[in-house]
Amino acid sequence: MVKVTYVAFDGTETTVEGEPGASVMQTALDNNVEGIVGECGGSMMCATCHCHVDDAWVEKAGPRNDGEDDMLECAASDVTPTSRLSCQIKLSEDLDGLRVLLPEEQV
Amino acid sequence: MPLAPIDKDVRLDQLTLDPYPIYRRMRAETPVVRVESANRTFLTKAADTKRVKDDPELFSSDDPHTPMQRAFNAHTLMRKDGDEHRRERMAMQKAYTPKIIKSNWAQVYRDITATYLDRLTKGETVDLYKEICGPVSARILIHVLGLEGATDEQMMRWSQNLIDGAGNFGWDPEPFEVTDRANAEMDAHIASCAERHRAEPNDSALSLMVNAADPIPWSQIVANIKIAIGGGINEPRDAMATIAYGLLTNPDQLEEVRRQEAWGAAFEEGVRWVAPIQASSRLVMEDTEIGGFDIPKGDVVMTIQASANRDEDLFEDGENFQVFRPKNLHQAFGSGPHHCAGANIARRTVGEIMMPALFERFPNMKLPDPAAVMWRGFGFRGPINLPVKLN
Numbered sequence: 001m002v003k004v005t006y007v008a009f010d011g012t013e014t015t016v017e018g019e020p021g022a023s024v025m026q027t028a029l030d031n032n033v034e035g036i037v038g039e040c041g042g043s044m045m046c047a048t049c050h051c052h053v054d055d056a057w058v059e060k061a062g063p064r065n066d067g068e069d070d071m072l073e074c075a076a077s078d079v080t081p082t083s084r085l086s087c088q089i090k091l092s093e094d095l096d097g098l099r100v101l102l103p104e105e106q107v
Numbered sequence: 108m109p110l111a112p113i114d115k116d117v118r119l120d121q122l123t124l125d126p127y128p129i130y131r132r133m134r135a136e137t138p139v140v141r142v143e144s145a146n147r148t149f150l151t152k153a154a155d156t157k158r159v160k161d162d163p164e165l166f167s168s169d170d171p172h173t174p175m176q177r178a179f180n181a182h183t184l185m186r187k188d189g190d191e192h193r194r195e196r197m198a199m200q201k202a203y204t205p206k207i208i209k210s211n212w213a214q215v216y217r218d219i220t221a222t223y224l225d226r227l228t229k230g231e232t233v234d235l236y237k238e239i240c241g242p243v244s245a246r247i248l249i250h251v252l253g254l255e256g257a258t259d260e261q262m263m264r265w266s267q268n269l270i271d272g273a274g275n276f277g278w279d280p281e282p283f284e285v286t287d288r289a290n291a292e293m294d295a296h297i298a299s300c301a302e303r304h305r306a307e308p309n310d311s312a313l314s315l316m317v318n319a320a321d322p323i324p325w326s327q328i329v330a331n332i333k334i335a336i337g338g339g340i341n342e343p344r345d346a347m348a349t350i351a352y353g354l355l356t357n358p359d360q361l362e363e364v365r366r367q368e369a370w371g372a373a374f375e376e377g378v379r380w381v382a383p384i385q386a387s388s389r390l391v392m393e394d395t396e397i398g399g400f401d402i403p404k405g406d407v408v409m410t411i412q413a414s415a416n417r418d419e420d421l422f423e424d425g426e427n428f429q430v431f432r433p434k435n436l437h438q439a440f441g442s443g444p445h446h447c448a449g450a451n452i453a454r455r456t457v458g459e460i461m462m463p464a465l466f467e468r469f470p471n472m473k474l475p476d477p478a479a480v481m482w483r484g485f486g487f488r489g490p491i492n493l494p495v496k497l498n
Contacts, residue, residue: 039446040443041160041442043163045443045445046446067193067197073206074205
């Protein structure tokens, strides 16, 4: 299992465990973590699973996927260089301890 | 595994009048069921509808046997999959983003709503559906799409013509004659607007598409705009009427929504309770199984999001309008690659602008006879009248 910490916009931290291969978005939904909607189910069509990857984890989380830039433009909150769609980050042992910061709003 | 059971009794006119008791029974007794009158396999549980929509390779939107292509004179993105669908959709998606709406359009939408509310007088009894829900939705859509010059009546007629044509599963010639005439009018208007947008670009969908560095073909620009006309009026119209009905028949909730300014939650609950788009079809590409039944290749499944939105597995007291639910994981905007492209616009315009403006203008508005409100629709659903006393 891979540990992921979600930092809500108000600073509240929630740490959960996800299966390798599962997305950061799905792991949040499976564990009732607030602040990620993931309305399109991971098809990269809605930008409601926007997150900012903690600076220390940006490299390990990898670059944005094809099409992710365009969809991030549709996010409700400000997009930064560390912004990702959490449906596009798949958990692996390398990401054990990953921290992502959630934006003020997703819709 | 066996094939899903067959329901020979349920008729489309029953589903049009009131599908909800039927769906509740199906969820309990036959959650996967072949409905003979619709010639489709109905999926009524939330987990199944979501699974189907999230798996476009197994459950394709590209069904050549629907009347949509004939009605639109085009193979639209609604019925495409994969990269082609994404490219066409992303060509206009920027026009529908929260940022564009907030920075460029929110004030325009507020002004439009105010102008239409100005036409109404306190003390009168009016049909809100006819006077506000439809026309305001049409007028806002004209700006979103960049179709200035069209009238509200034209937009509403075009939209209804396209819907009637796309739903003409009996393949009667007459609805297609109507769509042919509407298509000719729309083609001419879209072309003239495109000329203007080339000279004076803005952030409307048509302008973004014609001025893109690498534009999609003109035929698909036109088809995209028509899809947005077909889908961009009745949904906000029906959502608005449904939410107003829900709040007016639950005054305690209305008061609490006002107090907390929970218009966003009221919006989500309205579209959960009676989803403006109730059902969608997908073509099964390979033999598979759903809910313990064999689903053969070539079958057409219908995801009934109307039913998923009231699924007892997800919602307590799902049959009733209850704004202050702990969680509201509805599928009113669908899921997967065809997740509603207009979801942001609907949330911002109906939820954040139109509903609060309406109740601010007429704080003591009443619905004297809720039983007089008629609800209709199997594929698309909402009230078709909303007689309120303004005050």
